Amino acid sequence: MTPVTHDLVHATQNAFGTGSLAAQIPFGLYVFKRLLSVGVKSIFGVPGDYNLRLLEHMYDDSLRDSNGGTLEWVGCCNELNAAYAADGYSRYTNGIGSVITTFGVGELGAISGLAGACSEDVKVLHIVGIVDYEISNQNPEMRLRNVHHLVPRLNDSNFVGPDYRIYSEMVRDKIACSAEYLDDLSTACDKVDKVIEDIYKYSKPGYIFVPCTFVDQLVSSRNLVERPTITLQDSVTKTSPDEARKLTNKILDLLYRSSTPAIVGDVFCDRYGLTKELNDFINRTGIVSFSSVMGKSVVDESSPLYMGLYSGKGHVGSVIEKFLSCDLVLHFGIEKNEINYGNYSYTYKPDAKVVELHPAYVRFYDHLSKEEEIYRNVNFVDILRLLGEKIEVPRLSLHYDSKFTPYNPDDLKLDEIDFGNDETSDITQVYLQKHLPGSLNPGDVLISDTGSFQFSIRDFKLPSQVKYIAQSIYLSIGMALPAALGVAKGMKDYPNLHILDYGKIEPGYQPRLILLEGDGAAQMTAQELSTIVRHQLPMEIFLWNNNGYTIERVIEGPTRAYNDIAPWKWTKLLEVFGDFDGKLSRSSTLETRSQLLKKLSELKSRYSKNRKGIDFMEVRLATMDVPSQLSGLVKDLMKR
Amino acid sequence: MTPVTHDLVHATQNAFGTGSLAAQIPFGLYVFKRLLSVGVKSIFGVPGDYNLRLLEHMYDDSLRDSNGGTLEWVGCCNELNAAYAADGYSRYTNGIGSVITTFGVGELGAISGLAGACSEDVKVLHIVGIVDYEISNQNPEMRLRNVHHLVPRLNDSNFVGPDYRIYSEMVRDKIACSAEYLDDLSTACDKVDKVIEDIYKYSKPGYIFVPCTFVDQLVSSRNLVERPTITLQDSVTKTSPDEARKLTNKILDLLYRSSTPAIVGDVFCDRYGLTKELNDFINRTGIVSFSSVMGKSVVDESSPLYMGLYSGKGHVGSVIEKFLSCDLVLHFGIEKNEINYGNYSYTYKPDAKVVELHPAYVRFYDHLSKEEEIYRNVNFVDILRLLGEKIEVPRLSLHYDSKFTPYNPDDLKLDEIDFGNDETSDITQVYLQKHLPGSLNPGDVLISDTGSFQFSIRDFKLPSQVKYIAQSIYLSIGMALPAALGVAKGMKDYPNLHILDYGKIEPGYQPRLILLEGDGAAQMTAQELSTIVRHQLPMEIFLWNNNGYTIERVIEGPTRAYNDIAPWKWTKLLEVFGDFDGKLSRSSTLETRSQLLKKLSELKSRYSKNRKGIDFMEVRLATMDVPSQLSGLVKDLMKR
Known part of the structure; x- marks a missing residue:
């Protein structure tokens, strides 16, 4: 490796005419400096020959802060897992989750993870190290070469050179809000910045395709000097002040005239960093709140104003009843799809007025008159902030009747459908649904994979500031691990980044991370447990062992072999995956209710201040045991 | 599940006016009958809600043969693994390898496996179960729905319906030779047949996108009656008889005038089922043969006519010397790319004449005069067959001088670079290269993952009819497992399908399957070992444990953390993955040369007639130990 010179600091003139210090630095270093500047501290990925020279720049001393902190590479077992990890990193930090892969073999392995991030509005940056024959000034004959990792032309590949951009065209305008194939070093830094800005702006994934020979070439660090960071706030679409005022007043008018308004906190509130603003607004105004499937955990469910999760038909009669009594619904951060909209059964009080607030539009809809007004190029980020500023709480005249009681999971009547009768009974998903929520502490982070149990979590009443993470619409099993x-x-x-109100958290409490994982899902991506062991990341893992794809069995083929999976010795998995002497993890099998309750209580109280190691619980469940939320949904889908 | 009626047999008139028996059968059953008709007995995949109804038709009694044999579903842990398995199935059987996935989450997980099959000319059929809103005659408003698994539009997704074909457009004309999105039941059967025919024709993967509501609807089985099977032979491009005769004569003229002709057996000979024809031609004529990287094991390496593997610069001086002495090179089934063409260093004797024979063209090139003639729309399949028919062996005047000795791996001079000196020495890749080939028996199947050791296999001298399988140009680690x-x-x-000459195989010998797998590669896809255990498929697995991505370390960052992987307890893996009581497998760790030799000899002789269980050998190798073939190649790449 030839040492690269990047200490050549010189004064330069920035675009706005003010002088500032910029240096010539290798483009690879620029990429990592930029990532660091936007808060990325961990990067996920897999090395490959077209990205190795890029990765080398990660070790540059100038990336180290005064405490020796720097970017950390988290090597994953495969690229799909790396993309999922980046997705999780972004969901937790609400910043950029980064994944680096290599041309073709790596990037295509990750592509489903990126499609998932796109469907679920997650800010993932995918950097792909690519071959440079097309771009660099080499022998033009090189462009005819079929290089490794690159699929050749379908026809005439022995005569015609490959399409170097074939993979980038698979994602551009399809699953990425921004995709830059860098082919000119002089604009490369601007393009990196643009992709990051777009990712924030749209809350969707972006791609940068980096030729492997660019990374050692020198570029100006001017962008880093002129714009030391790129923030979510700077990147999002701005609403014109006049338009924002006008719309805010229009909403306030509706609010002042409403007696039973409701606020729905949906997914974009989380993605645009508005969770605190929204909850503050709810608390100050006393307006009742509902959550959505995708927005679960955005509104504080421990608040007496929380009425439950509404998604159309839904599951809890009392929640539907309350929602359908609201004469005004302000739906913040709305995302309309089959899951979030309850198989498009989302309805309102017949004379309700609805305001949909979205990053790209605000829509007013009057259910009685069927009149709608849509305002484009306005962003609910600005509207929510202005609402908070402008609202005169005394002008509200809320009159919620007696049915508007705080959400109570007792309304699920789980006791009536729970057939176990003593502590040696089998654990059921209904039993779990009754007892798991109570084992969570305020501030914990709960992540669930796609599967049967996921459908019951909707109706959990989560403690304050529990952050809930799951795929809701892409629903790719194996993602959560x-x-x-x-x-x-x-x-x-970023410890405690999700804690917005320390008053509600036990002082010094270290939030737990709890993963709920089906056995079929776990087999998709299980090897990544070894990365969790390797990095000694504390976590509690509940593995629902129900002998296969129970969620599919409910739909079709309950006893078919295609819904079976291979039996695994789950409690030995972490030993094989790196915890050779059992010092980093504790694995157990839970078969009875008493075992479960004991474990839940132990986990709730243990290690509250210095959590270490991984707790892995294999929970044995009956093959066809599902929560009633799922049986209801499937019945509904079958009717179509 | 409503029983479907498909016993309604009636006479129908086929397209050619002849009467034949056809029935109305569900389209899903048609798909499986067609697959069975082309020799597919195993289907790989993962169930998902959009393909479950399709999978149900796999259990139809009419698919059972008189022995009770039928299609078998091989459920895989994830879709990428399923695609790789289908690829392996096709490479071994030279028929269609089938993989079934579900919309989006499944199909995109598999996409890199399909790109690999495309790069490597493998006949994989990918059937994707898709949502049908766009197609079926439902409420048009349904078309606006954002359904689960389907990425919504990047903009305006709350107003505009999704692009249901977004995923199919990612692969069409890019990594699939044929892709049919079924939107009309009346043409669906024809399109299924067309995709299968195209896959044979181009030896590339194809896609069928099957709406989940089509599979229970009735279609005519006419195609199955009129064309009981679709064969490779029927599907490939035909050369006009005149053209074939003309080109054959032209080649024969060259052959009769040559004194040192050579035959190169390349990948398409395997893919178009010409291995036997080619070897017969070599044996009858006495023309010397070379193999290529992608075509390794096409020509019989146990023959005295086998001169070695040539790929340009290559590694063995004596092989290059022989190749560069040939005045005529007939390159059968040629595929030109970076690997097969030795980083485009492929050269010939300065006055050599070269004939490139390909499924879509034949090219004559005179290196002295630089004159070339290219004939398009001719297929080397026809030419090779006609050559075999027409050649008059006595008219050949071969004069190979003394350097044309059969390929001898001693020319690698491995002893000179092998530093171990007693049986307790560490095992090295050079030592493996010396001893592993000798442990193979004629007819064994050898499969290697991408990695450092793969580069040494090129120079193995394989016993007769050992089939060698590996990715050569897509080079995605983890594929081989x-x-x-x-x-x-x-x-x-299909036992012994690859045995073309039983005279060279020990009577009753059951060929072994030997998998060579790097540790980094294995971690990509390791969970699929549990499917191998579940189906009790006999196999010998050598796991090269060299603590990470050694092949990348050679290129860059020999000690960088990004090239490290998590340590695993490899010998416990099969226990965790289903062999709970150790009855289905034997795991061991090999650290010394004597342990290796003992194991190799045991495996060579044991279980020759009734092979059972899995032998898993973790072979400990030094982190930076590589075969010299790889060091040479990297040095060469670095020069660019």
């Missing part, structure tokens, strides 16, 4: 790696790394890099 | 599942299943479905 590597995502938990990313979340755990985020919690290490 | 699930591919071995597919190969093993293929060997069970």
Whole structure:
């Protein structure tokens, strides 16, 4: 490796005419400096020959802060897992989650993780190290070469050179809000910045394709000097002040005339960093709140104003009843899809007025008159802030009747459908649903994989500031396990970032990370447990062992072999994956209710201040045992 | 599940006016009958809600043969692994390897496996179960719905319906030779047949996107009656008889005038089922043969006519010397790329004449005059067959001088670079290269993952009819492990299919399957070992434990953390993955040369007739130990 010169600091003139210090630095270093500047402390990925020279720049001393802190590489077992981990990192930190892969073999392995991030509005940056024959000034004959990792042309590949951009065209305008194939070093830094800004702006993934020969070439660090960081706040679409005022007044008018308004906290509130603002607004105004499936845990469920999760037909009659009594619904951060909209069964009080607030529009809809007004190019970020400033609480005239009681999971009547009768009974998903929420402490982070149990979590009443993370619409099984790696790394890099009100957290409490994982899902991505062990990331893992794809069995083929999976010795998994002498983890099997309760209580109280190691609980469940929320949904889907 | 009626047999008129028996059968059943008709006995995949109804048709009694044999579903841990397994199944059987996944989450997980099959000319059929809102005659408002697994539009997704074909557009004309998105039941059967025909024709992967509501609807089985099977032979491009005769004569003229002709057996000979024809031609004519990297094991290396593997610069001086002495090179099944063409260093004797024979063209090139003639729309399949028919062996005048000795791996001079000196010495890759080939028996199947050791296999002298399987140009690490599942299943479905000359195989010998796997590669896809255990597929697995990505360390960052992987307790892996009581497998660690030799000899002789269980050998290798073939290549790449 030839040492690169990047200490050549010289004064330069920035675009705005003010003088500032900029240096010539290798482009690879620029990339990492920029990532560090936006708060990225961990990068997930897999090395490959087209990204190795890029990775080398991660070790540059200038990336070290005064405490020796720097970017950490988190090597994953495979690229799909790395993408999921980056997704988890972003969901926890609400910043950029980064994944680095190599041309073709790596990037395509990760592609489903990126599609998931796109569907779920997660800020993932995918950096792909690519071959440079097309770009660099080499022998033009090189461009005819079919290089390794690059799929050749379907026809005439012995005569015609490959399409170097074939993979980038698979994602551009499809699953990435921004995708820059760097082919000109002089604009490369601007493009990196642009992709990061776009990721914040749209809360969707972005791609940067980096030719392996660019990374050692020198570029100006001017952008870093002129714009020391790129923030979410700077990047999002701005609403014109006039328009913001006008819309805010319009909403306030509706609010002042409403007696039973409701606030729905949906996914974009989380993604645009508005969780605190929204809860403050709810608390100050006394307006009741509902959550959505994708926005679960945005509104504080421990508040007496929390009425439950509404998603159309839903599951809890009392929640539906309350929602359908609201004459005004302010739906903050709305995302409309099959899951969030309850298979498009989302309805309102027949004469309700609805305001949909979204990063790109505000829509007013009057259910009685069927009149709608849509305002484009306005961002709910500005509107929510202005609402908070402008609202005159005394002008509200809220009149919620007696049915508007705080959400109470007792309304699920789980006792009536729970057939176990003593502590040696089998654990059921209904029993779990009754007891798991109580084992959570305020501030814990709960992540669930796609699967049958996930459907019951909607109706959990979460303690204050429990952050809940799950795929809601992409629903790719296996995602949560590597995502938990990313979340755990985020919690290490930024402890307590999700705690917005320390008054509600036990002083000094170190939040737990709890992963709920199906057995079929776990087999998809299980090897990433070894990365969790390797980095000694504390975590509690509940592995629902129900002998296969129970969620599919409910839909079709309950006893078919295609819904079976291979039996694994789950409690030995962490030993094989790196905890050779059992010092880093504790694995157990839970078969009875008493074993479960004992473990839940132990986990709730143990290690509250210095949590270490991994707790892995294999929970044995009956093959066809599912929460009633899922049976209801499937019945509904079958009707179509 | 409503029983479907498909016993309604009636006479129908086929397209050619002849009467034949056809039935109305559900489309899902049609798909599986067609697969069975082309020789598919095992299907790999993962269930998902959009493919479950399709999978149900796999259990139809009419798919059972008189022995009760039928299609077997091989459920894989994840979709990438399933695609790799299908790839392995196709490589072994030279038929269609099938993988079934679900919309989005499944198909995108598999996409890198399909790109690999495309790069390596492998016949993989990917069937994706998709949502049908766009197609079926439902409420048009349904088309606006953002359904689960489907990435919504990047903009305006709350107003505009999704692009249901977004995933199919990612692969069409990029990594699939044929991709049919079924949107009309009346043409669906024809399109299934067309994709299968195209896969054979181009030896590339194809896609069928199957709406989940199509599978229970009735279609005519006419195609199955009129065309009971679709064969490779029927599907490939035909050369016009005149053209074939003309080109054959032209080649024969060259051959009769040559004194030192050579035959190169390249990858398409395998893919188009010409291995036997080619070897017969070599043996009848006495023309010397060379193999290529991608075509390794096509020409019989036990023949005295085998001169070695040539790929340009290559590694063995004596092989290069022989190749560069040939005045005529007939390169059968040629594929030009960086690996097969030795980083485009492929050269010839300065006055050599070269004939490139390819499925889509034949090219004549005279190196002295630089004159070339290219004939398009001709297929080397026809040419090779006609050459075999027309050649008059006595008219050949071969005069190979004394340097044309059969390939001898001693020319590698491995002893000179092997520093171990007694049986307690560490095992090195050079030592392996010396002793592993001798442990193979004629007819064994050898599969290697991408990694450092792979580069030494090129220079193995394989026993007769050992089939060698590896990715050569896509080079995605982790591919070989699930591919071995597919190969093993293929060997069970079609025992000894690769044996073309039983005279050279010990009577009754059951060929072994030997998987060579790096530790970094294994961690990518390790969970699929549990499927191998579950199906009790006999296999020998050598796990090269060299503490990480040694192949990357050679290129960059020999001691960097990014090239490290988590340490695993490899010998416990099969226990965790299903062999709970150790009855299905034997795991061991090999650290010394004597341990290795003992194991190699045991494996060579043991279980020759009734091979059972899995032998898993963790072979400890030094972190930076590589075969000299790799060091040479990297040195060469670095020069660019």
